[in-house]
Every structure is written in C-alpha cells, then in structure tokens.
Amino acid sequence: MMPWLARSIYRAQEAALKRPTFAYWQALERSQWLDRAAVEALQARKLNALLGVALAHSPWHAARIRAAGLHEAVRAGELPLADLARLPTMTKRDARDNVDQLVWRGVPGGAFRYNTGGSSGEPLIFHFGRARQASDAAGRMRARNWWGVAPGEREAYLWGAPVELNKTDRIKTLRDRLVNQLVLNAFAMSAPHMDDYLAALQAWQPKCLYGYASSVALLAAHAEARGIKPRLTALRVVCTTGEPLYPHQRELIGRVFGVPVANEFGSRDIGFTAHEAPGGQMLLLSESHIVEVLDEAGQPVAPGEAGEAVITGLSSAAQPFIRYRTGDVLRLAPDAATGGQGLHVIAEVSGRQTDFVLAADGRVMHALAVIYVLRATPGVAQFKCVQHAVDRMEVQIVTDAQWNAAAGAAVVAGLRARLGEGVAIELKLLDTIPPEASGKHRYVVSHVPLPAGLMVTA
Template sequence: MGLYTSLVAHGAFPVHERLKGHPTVPLRKALEATQWWAPAALENLQLTRLQILLERVAQQVPFYRQWFADQDWSPRALTSLADLERLPVIDKAVLRQAGAGWRAEGAQGLVAQRTSGSTGEPLAFWLGHERIAMDIAAKWRATRWWGVDIGDRELVLWGAPNETDVQNRLRSWRDRVLRSRLVPARDLDRARVDAIIDQIREFRPRMIFGYPSVLARVCARAREQGRCLDDLGIRVAFTTSEVLRPEWRAIITDVLGCGVANEYGGRDAGLIARECPHGGLHLTAEALIVEILDDAGRPLPAGATGQIVVTNLMGPEYPFIRYRTGDRGALDPAPCPCGRGLPLLREIEGRANDGLVALDGRWVHGSHFNYCLREIAGLRSYKIIQHAPDRVELLLVLDEPLAEAVAQGLRRAFTQALGESLTMEIRQVEAIAPEAGGKHRHVVCRVQ
C-alpha cells in the first residue's frame, strides 16, 4: 500500500465517515475477522441479529406489530433460522402500499433513498446510519480482497445522471481526495468510447468499477484499435448492476490484464455478494440472510435455482425482511478455496440491463432511462421495448392516468437520447407480464 493510499484509508476516509455518523471503520474491522469464522458460527451470529431485528420491528414498525399480533406469535419464539420461513415474503408493491407505516416509529436521522428502477419498479425508502455504514464496510472489505484499498486510484464508469451531472462541491472534493474519477457511461458512440480509453490510459487506475456491458464495449474497442490497456497496473475490475456474461468477463480480463470481480446488491437489499480472487461470490452473511424460494414461496436446497429473497439484519428503521429482489439465483454448497466461511452464490439470473440503439448507431445504456422514469408520480413498474431503430414502446403501470405533460416530457427525453425521428408509443397497462422464461426485464432491445 502506497503512502497516499494509507493516509486516505487510515485517516481521511475514517474521519469522513465519523463526521457523517457512520461506524464504518469498526464494522469493517469486525467483518474482516468474522469472514474467517466457520459457517456454524456465522449462522449463530445471523440468528442473534435476526432475533434482535424482529424484536425491534415488532415493537416499532406498525406493519410487523400488527402482523405478530394477528399471528399470536412473538419474536422471542424464534429459535432457529428456519423459523424465518414463518414471516411473509414482501416486495416493492407491499412497501409502497404500506407507505410511511413501514418506517419505525420514533426513528431519527434517516436518509431518504431511491432505487434506480433497474428492475422496472423504482422504490423510495429510508435507511439509518448503521445500515448505510454496514453496506460501505462490506464493500470496503471485499475491495481489500483484491489488494486495493480506498485511496487507490479508481475509475468509475457509471450512467446515472444524478451521479454525473449534479456533483456538488463536497462530492467533488471527496472524490479528489479519494482519487476516484467518475466517467459518464452514456451515449457510447465510437468517439465517446475512444475518449474513455484515453482517460483510462491517462489516469492509470488501480481499480475500475462499472457496468460490465460498458467495460466490455470499451475493451472491445481498445482491442479493435490495437490499444494496450494491460500495462497500466490495473488490479481488478468490479462489475455490477447487470448479469456478468462470460464473454464480457473474458474480454475485460484479456484487455485490461486484471481480475474481474462480480458484485450483486442494491440500495434496498444491501451489498448481497461480491466475488473474491478465487472465484467465490461471497454473501455478506454477517449483515443479511439469503433464501432461494420456488415460485410458490417454498425454500429450495443449495444448488437449485429460484427466487432470491433477502433479509437485511441491519435496518430495523425501515426493514427489508424476506424481501424479494426480483432476481433468480442459486446457493453454492461447496466451500470457496480462499478459506472464508462466508456462504456463496453459485449463479445469478436476471438483472440484464439492456441498452437501446440510437438512430445514429450510438448505444445508450438502459440506466439513462431508469433515472428519467423513476420520478413519475405513482409509477409501479415499466418496460421499454425497442422494436426497431426508430420505434420504441413504453409500458407503464401507474396508480392514476398519465398526465399529457408527463407524456410529452418522456417523448422529449427519449427523442433527445435516441434521435428526433423516433416514433414512441406510450401505453398505460394494468400489469406487465414476464418474459417467456419467467424473468422480468425492464429494457428489451430487439434491434440487431
């Protein structure tokens, strides 16, 4: 670890977190110890934290107080992790319907959050400082698995407008101190991709973080041009928000000359899993419990693919208990060669975040539209289908009729992104059916 990185990782960043009221450093240190615990010891820790969580929500969260009363059941009766199956499975629709009744009574200092809508169903919710700190600590621990740390040069390829266009002075100052450079990953025509390659060579990051589809596109362009990126000292590329397809992993590894670490999680459920250098996709078992359920809500054995349901153990202020993520996956019963006792995900299905093809051939990442659509009042879900380069269909499930001014704003946003001659059909529907294989995809591009 270089001197500057050490000063940031052990000085500047811990101070930053303390000023925000986040106990991130002690949580990370604890995680770096518990990751080596035996699976049975981790399960005991989960059980203890689950009991504490349920006792708090039964007292403070109106929904669960009523539910426990209706069931004539007390959290004190929970004696094993299997008892978790007695609680209801929830999803975004349940949380929306509950509204403010899902927040713990008397909870103070909560931070408003909103998902990006990458599943086609944006959600507004609130998190407490300990829950936020645990997510940061878990990500920090997993970053250190790869021999990099906070303060090492990091290049972030991201497409969220609220994180690229509205950087305030504090965020800009923080990123400069942490040596983290945010590069917008939108409108990826050849000139834009070439500019990103230039920035990678100039910045010489130790780690890269971003959408795997974008990283793969950048690497394919570099290979096409014969430009070298494997001589920069990049240690790892962290990929998130999409299924990491094998061909994407292969080209990123080959062109950047580094490891690729898949990440799975979200602002709502938390950092669920991250990949270690030995290839294990480790669950953050100290902070959450992952179940794999069949379509009838019954638990499946390790190795079987089903719905991923998460219980976050750190957020009693706005609990995510048996929360259906909308993704499918399987647990891996085999231990990881790295020796950590953390359980593993074997595979993840879903999260395919397609982009759309503009009329001039540019590729526009799906996140560009997530952040446009999620602000619509009363939006329950949506789906974008590009049938042809000049024809897009938008399906919306709303609580009330779509205002004409909002529809005009949507058409304006889509034509600005894809081309002025775009034909766009907006349809308000009662429900959006899954794809033939049962997966829900919110952006579908049928353009070759």
C-alpha cells in the first residue's frame, strides 16, 4: 500500500472509531517545541481537567480529592501542579478493588475493559477510553517521526498472537496490512519460523521493526547463528518495548540489522509513556503523563536519584490513574532534551524482566504467551509460572473469591494449548508468592536453556 493511502485508511479508521488520534498527533508535533515551563503549564491544565472528571464521575477519587481539601481549586480549574502531591498515591490493589467506584462508564466514546499482568504477576482489570487509545497511538507516531518513519510507511511487528485466529483476529490481520503493518508471531519462534520471519522482513522492507526487546534480540541471534545478514535497505530504526533493553541486546540488534535501536517505556494500564529519541535520551510523553519519582517512604527523591515511578495519566478519564504506583524504578534527568523539545527526560528505567518459555516442538515463546492465559482467568489474584522442563511447568497461584475448579481447568487447558497437550501442569494454590532472592518479583521463570546459538547473553 502506498504510504499516503495507508495513512488515509488509518485516519478513516480512527475517525470511524471516534478516536482523535490524528488530531492529537498533530497537537503533539507542535507542543513538543514548547519550552519546559509551557509544557508544565499544559500539564497543569490537563491535570485540572482530569481531576474535575474524577471529582464528578469517580467516587473513589472524589473522596480522596475532597479529603485532601483540593475540591474547590479543582472546580475552579486552578490547582497548581505542585499540589498534586497532596493526594495519596494509588496502588494496583486500589485499582483492582474499587473498579466500580473508579470507572466513568459514560465517558465520551465509551469505556473499554482490559486486563493485564503486572510486574509481580498480579492481574488487573481496568478500563480505558478513546482519549487514552489516541494518546498511545499518537505518541508512537510522533516518536517514529523522530526517526524518519512517517505514519503510513511500512512497519513490521514482532508481537504476540492468539493460538487460533478467530474472525476478529482475521479482520485485524487484514486491517494491519491495509495500514502497512506486518505482524510476526513472537509466540512461535522456532528456528524454521524465524527463518520465515527473516525472509518476510526482506520481502516487506519495513522502515521500522518493533517488538519485545528479548524477542527482537532472539531473532537477531538466530540470524547471526545462521550467518544471515538481513538486507533491509529501507529500515531506519528498530524500536523495542515491553521490558528492559540491555546493552548487549542493543549492540546485537544494531549489529545484525544495521540501524539504531530505540527503546520505549510504558505499560498496558498507564499507556505509552516515553520513547528514546535520536541522541540516546528517553523523552517523556509529557503531554499525557506526569511522572513523580518517590522513595520507599513515598517522598520525592533528590533530582537524578532512582525511585519508584508514580504516574498520573492525563488521558485516563475513563478510569483515572492518579498518582499511580507502577512498581517500575526510574531516574529523571534534570537535562533539557538535546533535540530542542521541552519534554521531560528519563535517565534510566529498570522495568520488568521476563524469560522465554520453550515448547516440546521447539517453539520459543515470549513469556507473555503464558501470562495471557493466567491474567484472563477469573479467580487469579497473583501468579508465577516456573518452567522446570519442556514438558513440566509449575504454576503458583494466589486465588480470590472467583476461583473454582473450572478456573483451574481453564489454566491447564490454556497452557497446554500454548506448550503442547503432553505438558504436565502442576497447580500450586498459595497464600502468598515470595519474591526472588534478589527481592524482585518475576512472573515467569524458565530453567530450560535456549537452543544452542540462540543464547543472548552479555
């Protein structure tokens, strides 16, 4: 599809779905050139609008706003940005336990239900609206533009896919191709499939390759082990997501594909948050997010120090995320953006780390392949999957009131659909799931080594 036609189809799709994606993208292209003070003034206006929505439509937030004595300033639209810190922080458990008191179901365009796993394997059901969807898409469009990839130009995605495509999935596949997006399944990365992926990339000639950091690194390692040097003459950038991008992965991907590698930061619940720009700085989508960095006592850290990212999503009206504790550790940089933007700069992110899992037939899958099964099952409050062998997986589960025998059967069936019908699935129902010895939570751990030639190590 010619880029102008693919862009027109995408614009028409967004308009039909009442998503203001293109209008927001054009606004972002302008607002990034505001100075820092003007960017923060824009944040303050959007914050007052969000808190006004929360006061009117989210009783749980409204009670906290009133208790903090901020309601009059919010009603007047005059709350200073600094006063946001007078509100208590919001946890994932708060979001889980108070859904009905948080969601604004009458939000323009509708509220859409979604579920996601967290860094500790705690599934979360939340809702988002058209504005959040537009923010995510427009933020990525602007970030791609930094690297010379315009909307409608060819992109390839190394992404998760369902076990079996239903009618909706097939329609989405057609839609992807109409807007110049090729999707390769990161949940089926056997050696023959990766050979096919490299051939597909060569035929497709994308300007951007986007995918889970570890999966893109795995594909690069496979190409190098095979002695394949992809000839992707149109490629401008490889964009990675979903987990930390380690220096050895960045070097490997850049060496194999011959272009810069740019990482992004975000999550399903808070949305697309930041992206690396040419020059190496990670720039915050400041027009859509306010980021605070707090210590263990909930106090702001000194400039440049690391702490927990506490984020307010300025486009989260459908279910407001206000001072939301993400569990990610980051450092904000006091520096200005070297590209001249007024956006805030993130110096470092220490996010979630996941392992690959292997199926008996040789497929290598990103951890999300099994995470999708657990997070979609009612009754699972927290989980951890430990793959001991290609034919044996232990599943630790902390249950809630919705758990029953049918839920257990659904977990077993779902994992066998991914890993193979002969896999032994051992369910362990626990009161708590302890962290690793390092103190970190990992929701998928595999003790099965990758095949020779695919190890991506420092």
